[in-house]
Structures are given as structure tokens and as C-alpha cells.
Amino acid sequence: MSSIPVTRLRRFRRTAPLRGLVRETRLSLDQFVMPLFVAPEPLANEALPGMARFDLDGLLREVDDLAASDVRALLLFGVPAEKDEEATGAWEEDGIVQQALRALRPRFPELVLLTDVCLCEYTSHGHCGVVVDGDVDNDRSLELLARTAVSHAEAGAHVVAPSDMMDGRVGAIREALDDHGFDATPILAYSAKYASAFYGPFREAADSAPAFGDRRGYQMDPANVREALRECKIDLAEGADAIMIKPALPYLDVIRAAREAFQAPLAAYNVSGEYAMVKSAARAGWLDERAAALESLTAIKRAGADLIVSYWTKDLAAWL
């Protein structure tokens, strides 16, 4: 028997146009979301430009740039001037994110404005909910999360994205939005958000590291995938319009499992640590940032994500 193969997969790999004809996964800017941090004082970040903080003026300039490069969607995070036990800065009418929304919405009517709904940037202790007797109290946190989501919608958010991981938050937010006339505002639930070591650079940018303990009492155990599917299922039953897996690269199997189990739009968050690892390795001369970023983002899509939140969204606009 001849060892010369009849089937030669290399035939379609010979040239770029041949490869293009059979490519299974493509990146397109209209499925990318750029996270942005807004704060009373700007804070540049040369090493990790995606983790810079903007004040309102700086934000408008940055978004001018993003819109001009055809970025379609933003995810806003706020760093308030003051933090307290009730996370007042998260839900007050003139909170920093609410101000940003009111400035952005009329100026960039074509941009999709998403907001992260969580309390950790706004609580004095840095936890994602209300702390009672040293513990994050699930049900007491729901009311503040719902209030935060409504205030974002009132200020002009198109989509609210709860990232707190309290049980029942999607239902509480859906009910509050509907009660306030925002029945058309979608919820993108961070359904399977893991207690991950890859959030480090974010917590510095957002000044949201917990002052005591960690988030393992509410975020998911990295070892679990069936539990992620239960989280997604519950969020969808409570009215989530889209679900999210976070982080992305260490959890491609979870993205794939969610893709196969659910029909809803599926998002993945390519988090700060994933971005920082590539950035620092590129700075050391060990790998090419653009190639590594495009490969990472393609892998996330190939695993089954529809939309991707990534700090590379701005660069992607130039690369594609």
C-alpha cells in the first residue's frame, strides 16, 4: 500500500486566498466591546493603555477616537470620588457612570453603551454586595444592584451587564427595569464569572480589590463547568437576554459548553490579566502582540462566543 496520501489538507493552505476561502472563524469589529474606566481624575497607564482612567473630558476625546475608528460598543466602569457601605456612587443620579452616559448618549447616537452593574468599585470594603457581619448579604445587595441598573438606564445605557454574581440579580434587575418603563433594555448577564486570578490589573484600574477576604463566596470555583451551565440556565430563566463567560482564554471549554447548551447570544470577557500577560511578554520581546492578540481573540470566537469584551478592541480597529 502506498504511503502517499490522497487527502492532502495542505492543498488549501498553500496561499492566503486559498486559506481565506476555507477559514471557519472571522473577527469583525461589530462584535467587540471596548471597556472604559471613567473617574473624577484621569490616570494614564502606559504599560496597559486599556486600563487607563479617563475623566469626563478625556472620555469624550477617547470615544471620539474610538467612534472614528469604527468601534461599535463600549462597556463603562466607574471609579467614584467616594466609597461607602451602601455603594452610593453606583446608583446616585449624578454618579460618575451616569454623568458619562448623559455626556456620551447625545454625542454618539450610533454607539452601543453598555454598563457594568456591580458595587465593588463603590463600596468602602470593595466587595460586590452589601456586607453584614463580615459577610456579603445576597438579598440585601439585590435592591442596590437593581437601583444601579435603573439609574444607568435612566442616564442612557442601552444594555446593563450585572457582574456581581449575587443569586437572583437578573430577576431583580429585570423587574426593576420593567417597573420603570425600561422593558426594552436588555440584560447581558455575567452568568459564569469565575473567582479568577486574572482580574488583577482591572482591580488596580478600578480600585476595587476587596479590603478583606476574597470573592470566592460569590464568584464561581474555577474547577466547575456544570455549575456554569446552571448559572446560565438560571439567568436565562430570570430574563437575561444574553449570557457571558468570564474570563475567556482559561475557560474556552466553558464557552463551548454554553454555546452547545443555549441558543441565547453568548459573550466572553477577555479580561485584564489575559491582556496584561500578552502585553508584558510582547514588551520583553518574547512574542508579537498583534499576532498573539488576534490568535487569542480568534480562539475565543472559535470556542463559540458571539461577542467579545476586550481591551484590544481599539487596536483591533486598526488591525482588521
Ligand code: PBG
Ligand atoms: C466587577 C468586575 C470585575 C471585572 C469586571 N467587572 C472585577 C472583579 O470581579 O473583581 C474584571 C474585568 C477584568 O479583569 O478585565 N465585579
